[in-house]
Amino acid sequence: MDILETLFGNAIRARLLRAFVYNPDDVFAPKSLAKKVRASSGALSKEIKILKKINLVKDRTVSDEKGRKIKGVALNQNFKFVIPFREFLMNVSPLTEDAIAKKLGDKGKAKLVVISGMFLDNNDSRADMLVVSEKQNDKIIQKTIADISTEFGRDISYALFTKDDFSYRMNMGDKLIRDIFDFPHKIILDKIGVGK
Numbered sequence: 001m002d003i004l005e006t007l008f009g010n011a012i013r014a015r016l017l018r019a020f021v022y023n024p025d026d027v028f029a030p031k032s033l034a035k036k037v038r039a040s041s042g043a044l045s046k047e048i049k050i051l052k053k054i055n056l057v058k059d060r061t062v063s064d065e066k067g068r069k070i071k072g073v074a075l076n077q078n079f080k081f082v083i084p085f086r087e088f089l090m091n092v093s094p095l096t097e098d099a100i101a102k103k104l105g106d107k108g109k110a111k112l113v114v115i116s117g118m119f120l121d122n123n124d125s126r127a128d129m130l131v132v133s134e135k136q137n138d139k140i141i142q143k144t145i146a147d148i149s150t151e152f153g154r155d156i157s158y159a160l161f162t163k164d165d166f167s168y169r170m171n172m173g174d175k176l177i178r179d180i181f182d183f184p185h186k187i188i189l190d191k192i193g194v195g196k
Helices: 003-008 011-022 030-036 041-053 082-091 097-107 139-152 163-172 175-181
Strands: 057-063 069-075 112-115 129-133 158-162 186-190
Touching: 011 030, 011 041, 011 069, 011 082, 011 139, 030 041, 030 069, 041 057, 097 112, 097 139, 097 186, 129 139, 129 163, 139 158, 158 163, 163 175
Parallel strands: 129 158
Antiparallel strands: 057 069, 112 129, 112 186
16 A cells, blocks of 8 residues: 555645656646646546645646747745655555566566665656566556556656567677666566576
């Protein structure tokens, strides 16, 4: 069970808090925010009102690439508890590493899952996750990663390879592969023996 969901009342609020705190510069249009946190517009509106009441979020208007004004909601970066709240959220993960490995291994038949980037609090990483699967464009893996992204309230950047492509790239010293393995990373699922 998600600790944040238990502490703050429901899954939608937990996802909203993560979305705002992990994306402090973003202004979310209600429709896209509802999709991001998997909430109905009514449920989203109710939760936003609660967060506005404590001054954690505020209304903001931004211009899109065509100059049109878009009304949205953003994190109030002057909220006095933003920094400790962000640290708290970083330490209260909605999914354990084992749960992520199980989701990708069982549902998506992943053979290798390596986490880095946001999972290890490293914003300089080129990818948050590397996944080796049977198929390059595996829709099940992509959907599972999208579901994990929703739980974390932020997009997960990932690289998806077939076993053959991954082996070839490893042997050739591919830059993306090196950038993941030469910097902080953690292998959470290994059915191909990379960690040996």
